[in-house]
Amino acid sequence: MAKEGKKKNPILKVLKVIGIILLIIILLVGGLFAWLTVKEYKPEDVEAVEIEKEGDNDSSKLPLGDTFTIMTWNMGYGALGENADFFMDGGTGVMTATADEVDQNVKAIADTVAEYDTDFVFLQEVDRDSKRSHNKDEYASLADALCKKSDDADGDAFLTHAFAYNYKVPYVPYPVPPLGKINGGIATFSKYDMEKGERIQLPCPFKWPVRLGNLKRCLLITRIPLLMKSDLDDTENMKYLVLINLHLEAYDDGEGKKAQTELLKALLEYEAEQGNYVVAGGDFNQTFSNVDSSMYPELPDMWHCGAIDAETFDDGWQLMMDNTVPTCRSLDKAYKGADHDNFQYYLIDGFIVSGNIKVDKIETVDKQFVNTDHNPVVMTFTLDE
Secondary structure (H helix, E strand, C coil): CCCCCCCCCHHHHHHHHHHHHHHHHHHHHHHHHHHHHHHCCCCCCEEEECCEECCCCCCCCEECCCEEEEEEEECHHHCCCCCCCCHHHCCCCCCCCCHHHHHHHHHHHHHHHHHHCCCEEEEEEEECCCHHHCCCCHHHHHHHHHHCCCCCCCCCCCCEEEEEEEEEEEEECCCCCCCEEEEEEEEEEECCCCEEEEEEECCCCCCCCHHHHCCCCEEEEEEEEEECCCCCCCHHHCCEEEEEEEECCCCCCCHHHHHHHHHHHHHHHHHHHCCCEEEEEEECCCEECCCCCCCCCCCCCCCCCCEECHHHCCCCCEEECCCCCCCEECCCCCCCCCCHHHCCEECCEEEEECCCEEEEEEEECCCCCCCCCECCEEEEEEECC
8 A cells, every 4th residue: 555645734835835925026126126226317416418499599698787587487297286196295196197187287387487478497397208297208398389489479489498307217116006217307498598508416315225216406507698898708707697497305304405505505606706697596495594484384294394594695695585475385185175275385486696686576476286386486687787
């Protein structure tokens, strides 16, 4: 009579299957992080940025004594309109807009820019090929709308524009469903001839592996030569209007904002020492200490924006925000249908301007957060002679 084989322990069999599954998960996760590490966006501290030109302008130099208008607007990659909430702000949304809604929001933002007929525009959160905005090239759409206006359109078309990436990740693996591929950045448009575009890398507060899915924030610097009284063709002593477009850190412990602000401040001071006229603007993700923001108190358990201490800047520097209208709203819930009287608002968008520029007016335009979670801020300024 043949001997019976030993019976296998069913518990060991289950444990073996679980072990194999765990090993597969570990290998997949490890492979993902290895791939993201290899593909990580690692820009140089300073990189040249292409200035794209769309037409001709008889006056490439800005005359001193003239008045100009500039707008800054975080456009929320065309997907953070009044219907949106976002998981990083306490909401649940990841894909927060349909493809049609993204198109509608980008068009409405371009229409508003054209309506105000500004000379310069700083835009933040401009996507070029991201899952979250249905892989639209928003920068190209904006260039088509703003730089190639029809003959019957009001105002002049923009002449030059530049773009710098600050978010370039092939796959962001969180939350569920994941954000996926993100390619976005900041864009500057000008009705005058901008020169020497540069991308300046800002300090990144995040360590590996969190860094792999995060922004690599930067400054986008462009220059426009000034028409001096002597009008000498002396490039060595040429003075410029220096435009600095920015979007500083948001979801850090505060140290990232501090380090980025310190680098910005050092750069501002350097440019002013060269005799240049400097306008830095954008989404600071901080308020300014010299601006009264008490009408927008921070509610419990909401995102804290912090403040830039205006007293750390030398006399002459102007830290400008308009507090009559909030520049940003929270994304913990949708704005449409909410109680607007008890909503979380912030003052985080504005400008820092050198002392040789006279600020004539600054205004936050109340767009009711229909197309993005920020309002545009418009400033009129004069280049002192």
